[in-house]
Amino acid sequence: MGFIKFTKGTSLSDKDRKALQKLLTDEKKKLQAALKDVDASLSVLGGTKKAKKKKKK
Numbered sequence: 001m002g003f004i005k006f007t008k009g010t011s012l013s014d015k016d017r018k019a020l021q022k023l024l025t026d027e028k029k030k031l032q033a034a035l036k037d038v039d040a041s042l043s044v045l046g047g048t049k050k051a052k053k054k055k056k057k
Contacts, residue, residue: 012020
């Protein structure tokens with residue numbers, strides 16, 4: 001997704017504002033889902049590392 005730069009005096013119609021809000025909400029949901037996947041992967045990796053350290057001792 002690209003960036004949209006708004007300058008002073010820029011205004012959106014209600015239709016455009018709602019479409020942009022919907023688009024950003026959808027993007028936010030996708031990113032949150034991806035973040036959950038990353039957190040799950042990190043927790044699995046973190047658990048593996050801790051287990052390996054315990055075995056070495």
